[in-house]
Amino acid sequence: MQRSDVTRNDGAWVGLSLDVQDRHQPELCIFTAGPRLLVSQSSKPVLLAAVEEPLQGVDFWRTDEYRSFVPPLRADVGRALSRSPQRWAHRFAHYLIDSPGSPLHEGRWLLSCESPLLRWRHAATSHAEYWSSMLVEGHPNGYIDWFFHSTSFEVLPLRPMPGPGDSRVKAYRKQVREGTLPPVLLWWVSGLDCHLILDGHARLAAAIAESIEPPLLQLHRTMPRDDLATRIDDAVGFYEYELERFAELRAVHGPTVPDGSATAGPQLVRLLHDANTAEQPTWAWPLPGGEGQWHRIAREATLGKDWLRT
Template sequence: MQPRIFVTEDDTDWQVPLGGPGLLLDVPAEAPWRQRPQIHVEATRPYLLRMAFRGQPLFWLRVDIYWDGCAVLRGPSSLEGSFPRITTDVARRMGEPGTTAWWTQWLRWWIQCLQQPESLLLHTGRWCLRPLQTVPTVEARSHPTMPTAQAGERPAPPHALDAALKHQTFWTEDWRGHGFHDLEVSSGSVLALRAPSAENDGRVKAFRKQARDGTLPPVLLFYFALVGKWLVVDGHDRLHAARLENRTPPLLGLWSVFEQPVPQDERTRARQQGSMQAAEFRLRGRPMDVDAVNRLLVRDHESVRRFAGTRGYPLRGGGATWRAEVAAWKKGLSATASPDDWAAFVE
């Protein structure tokens, strides 16, 4: 009998807008989760990444040596058929859209998909699966453009859903920012892993009706922590349909969780004491802030902190394989790239 994933309620303060209850998934260190999932990230020096599905590249990505930008080339792979299709009958059985019960049903449905014998996304360890909300453009503009190279970050809230509908073959991103940058460069932007279907596609039309009715199933996003982006792994046509109707689709986020114990030292105790004093002072003037103050106190007294991360597997063949694949794929493409951008990508 295949071992099961252990599921508990997620009580983490992720400091991002949430759309409903979430779950923590503890994936056992047993087959099939000890091997590479079907969708996974591979890495080699210097900052060369390859995201693959069933062994075929979804995209190649190179981060600049000074961590001030990146370039991306889409690959030949497609996510078609990676997850079961969500039928109208399945959507109807979930109950009243947007309610806690509705989200609970969808969480159960996705857990069943994720713990199939051949793991699509999960590997051994702890994961978080929970509903998300987007943030407005004004707030997204203040997000950092340079992703951290260190472990220990919480996921950035998603935004710029329309940017996910663009399907460029090759592009570069400038992470230096300086206050003037495209929204899709800010951390938390959403990147599709395949091109959206045409507006007159039958499924898109059906999803547009569901978007108008408020019954659209969630779009599943996977957090790629290294570059601070949400990847659409299921629901490309649902996202497209919702945006055609000028609606925001329900979003379900999935990310790998890393835990770090909080050292119980003098510095921590001083910080906690300061937090208690600040809370007392705030409540004297604004007693209605008690819920917000309690959340801050709980956060400041955590014994363990949880962060988002992305596991990178060694790329077999290293940089030579990465460059050979990129060069071979580029030959058959009509995509244009400036000579300087391309030279920097493959050097």
């Protein structure tokens, strides 16, 4: 795997680009069968989901099979890496590529400290209230409401969230107050239109209990390298076209017409940044056996319970 830091034009760190090769199907994998999805880890069902027609939401059943591939994060490590999302990203990248149970497969990914979740809280809403509202409720079954939470991309825990009295939450609350809380690792899954918590359920619970903004690292697919090269060529071509257009206008109307760089330059920077960082749809594999197999897995995982909304 090749890693490279992604920065903005002003040098601000955005995230870590991961170029993964020779990893065709990950151990944490999404399968599809028509409008039904299965999230599986090491061949065990983690999450069963059924998209409701007409695309208003998703019914889900969460099993207790998910296991984080990130080992327990010691307090001294939290202090050593505190307030450095860049160093945390490199550490989590190591776990993502080397540990079993990771969702990484071949292609380009971004592990970023910039998540849309961090931009939507209204100033009058406390962090505790906001982050509690972004959590999808329900265990073992629940509903991701696309209609009510349109484009707000909720957070779906892969196991029940611990309460404020949990021993791990209590320990992390101390780190919250010290400013050394490790980030919560999220995975953006387009087929669910929400973020899955890969690691940090107790850390997020601690941040909510202390009503602070949790540090986040968001993982999502980005544009494949071949497509990225094409997008870069298109952006540069557009920039050159704009400069030529302004040059022609200057030739006709004189030097009072600007040369175009003041508008085309910043637009080129935005196009290049978006091409390098924008979210791409999450890969999913056809479920062998199709919907029939999905229903068999669902009956076994739910002990035959009728959990789908009607």
